[in-house]
Amino acid sequence: MQNTEQRQPHVPVVAGISDPILEGISNGWNVHESTDLADGTLLEADVIIIGTGAGGGTSAEILSKAGFRVLMLEEGPLKSTNDFRMDEREAYRDLYQESAGRMSKDGAMSILQGRCVGGTTVINWTSSFRTPEPTLNYWADEFKVAGFSKDDMAPWFERMEERLNVAPWQVQPNENNSVLARGATKLGIDWHQIPRNVAGCWNLGFCGTGCPTNAKQSMLVTTIPEALNNQSQLVYSARAERLIFEGSKVAGVEITALDKDYQPSGKMLLARAPHVVMACGAINGPALLLRSGAPDPQKRIGKRTFFHPTTFCFAEFDQLIDPYYGAPQSIYSDHFQWLEVSGKAGYKLEVPPLHPGLTSVLLMGHGHKNFADMEKLPNLHAMIALLRDGFHPQSEGGSIELAGDGTPIVDYEINDYLWDGVRRSWLTMAEIQFAAGAKAVRPSHVDAPWYHSWEEAQKGINALEFRSNAFTAGSAHCMGGLAMGEDKNKCMVDSDGKYHYLDNLYVFDGSAFPTSIGANPQLSIYGMACKQANALVEKLRSAQGKA
Numbered sequence: 001m002q003n004t005e006q007r008q009p010h011v012p013v014v015a016g017i018s019d020p021i022l023e024g025i026s027n028g029w030n031v032h033e034s035t036d037l038a039d040g041t042l043l044e045a046d047v048i049i050i051g052t053g054a055g056g057g058t059s060a061e062i063l064s065k066a067g068f069r070v071l072m073l074e075e076g077p078l079k080s081t082n083d084f085r086m087d088e089r090e091a092y093r094d095l096y097q098e099s100a101g102r103m104s105k106d107g108a109m110s111i112l113q114g115r116c117v118g119g120t121t122v123i124n125w126t127s128s129f130r131t132p133e134p135t136l137n138y139w140a141d142e143f144k145v146a147g148f149s150k151d152d153m154a155p156w157f158e159r160m161e162e163r164l165n166v167a168p169w170q171v172q173p174n175e176n177n178s179v180l181a182r183g184a185t186k187l188g189i190d191w192h193q194i195p196r197n198v199a200g201c202w203n204l205g206f207c208g209t210g211c212p213t214n215a216k217q218s219m220l221v222t223t224i225p226e227a228l229n230n231q232s233q234l235v236y237s238a239r240a241e242r243l244i245f246e247g248s249k250v251a252g253v254e255i256t257a258l259d260k261d262y263q264p265s266g267k268m269l270l271a272r273a274p275h276v277v278m279a280c281g282a283i284n285g286p287a288l289l290l291r292s293g294a295p296d297p298q299k300r301i302g303k304r305t306f307f308h309p310t311t312f313c314f315a316e317f318d319q320l321i322d323p324y325y326g327a328p329q330s331i332y333s334d335h336f337q338w339l340e341v342s343g344k345a346g347y348k349l350e351v352p353p354l355h356p357g358l359t360s361v362l363l364m365g366h367g368h369k370n371f372a373d374m375e376k377l378p379n380l381h382a383m384i385a386l387l388r389d390g391f392h393p394q395s396e397g398g399s400i401e402l403a404g405d406g407t408p409i410v411d412y413e414i415n416d417y418l419w420d421g422v423r424r425s426w427l428t429m430a431e432i433q434f435a436a437g438a439k440a441v442r443p444s445h446v447d448a449p450w451y452h453s454w455e456e457a458q459k460g461i462n463a464l465e466f467r468s469n470a471f472t473a474g475s476a477h478c479m480g481g482l483a484m485g486e487d488k489n490k491c492m493v494d495s496d497g498k499y500h501y502l503d504n505l506y507v508f509d510g511s512a513f514p515t516s517i518g519a520n521p522q523l524s525i526y527g528m529a530c531k532q533a534n535a536l537v538e539k540l541r542s543a544q545g546k547a
């Protein structure tokens, strides 16, 4: 097939590991790079799915298995096993939105999000949590989300856990994670093992640059191959530019074909189908609707965009931590998460993997200071606190605007309410790190020196000043912007994911969350998309029956 030759696959990192995408293409899958198609090409299907991440992959498998002709459109490139060479430079350029440089409008928030076939599931760290019950209850009470109680959702989570091999990680945690467990135990803080979606994981630690052994059960190696086996079509490097509306329906999708540098190639394509599912994720999904001028009587598109604003605290140890090796996340603590559901910001404690490129940015500082900190890397541990966003009147999240070229801008302010959570989270993390034997700790704030005792850290952290851009606040969890619920004053889609103001448009991805989740979001998206895509199958079948 032409695509196989054109892609010129790299030499695999691990000899003998198959590349299911290259194999599928050579067996005749209907896969096209957008620029291979002639300008003006018309693509047709029963259902168009825009975006191939957690929501898109899950929906494509379900709809195609039910016999519907599915067209998957993906803005990012098609990269697979042999392209994943555990190299940050290549991975950020090829697999991340804006080459991993996406930021909030004021530059205070770094945002990591995927952009490739398989979406963010290709680069995520595999932690798999069901949506916490207090979150589901809050959605029902505040947004009139129907059919999402803990019991309603249990069968959908079970189904996706089985499909993606979600299970507690039985291997000894790496030292980076062990620090969290050890320090928490000393202080009487409860912690647990993280379930992961892996099959035969080699414990390499490079989940964030794409899995070179196919162990991570991302959409790329599970649902997308199955959808392609079920006669779906995939067009990649294909950005849905605009939805075309006719009356109360989406009549087509205008597509920009992107070149090898991810820039518009000058070619445009058009796709038509009776039903359109948006699964382009938070930020880009609302931006697509804004670009398209979608009906929005309450002006709610892009509002309540959430992140789990994430704080970092570094610690230096005498012993080797090697924080870049081993399963990135295997221990968590929810001890500080649900003390109050809608009071002060709660937070989940985890650790991030520390690869050099990412770490040099997170540490803040530059020149000699940054160099000196980076020299500590083999003995460095980091802990993160994911602040729960969206459960308080002063935690309304951000909003999406459009730049002059139609690309999204995220306006998201870290305010006093969140700053209070930031400071508390630094205190918690520093105390745990010292309890685990750290010789020095440093929260990621430009003014923070290395503190050499818990007492010194307490005093220092309490004195740190709240200034925008003075501390690292990041997130890899983009949610909201097209809130789900039956309350039309607050929400854009109903509990089945159908857009309130159009008859044939659905949103099956993380943008539909009316708050942040309070846990890493992938399994919440899989469960929700599985439920909603099955409901859509039933609806389309009954419509066919009536026709």
Ligand SMILES: Cc1cc2nc3c(=O)[nH]c(=O)nc-3n(C[C@H](O)[C@H](O)[C@H](O)COP(=O)(O)OP(=O)(O)OC[C@H]3O[C@@H](n4cnc5c(N)ncnc54)[C@H](O)[C@@H]3O)c2cc1C
Pocket: 050, 051, 052, 053, 054, 055, 056, 073, 074, 075, 076, 112, 113, 114, 115, 116, 117, 118, 119, 120, 121, 123, 124, 125, 126, 127, 128, 129, 208, 238, 239, 240, 241, 279, 280, 281, 282, 284, 285, 288, 329, 476, 477, 478, 508, 509, 510, 511, 519, 520, 521, 522, 523, 525
């Ligand atoms: C480094 C990192 C680590 C993470 N670790 C975890 C973890 O351990 N556990 C966890 O639960 N979550 C984790 N996440 C987050 C999780 O993977 C995402 O929340 C989830 O994949 C989002 O699913 P989605 O369907 O909403 O969007 P995505 O998976 O992001 O998929 C959206 C897709 O749509 C495409 N797209 C966007 N706009 C367009 C357009 N206009 N036209 C065509 N295509 C478009 C994008 O390129 C993308 O491929 C992590 C994220 C990152 C960045």
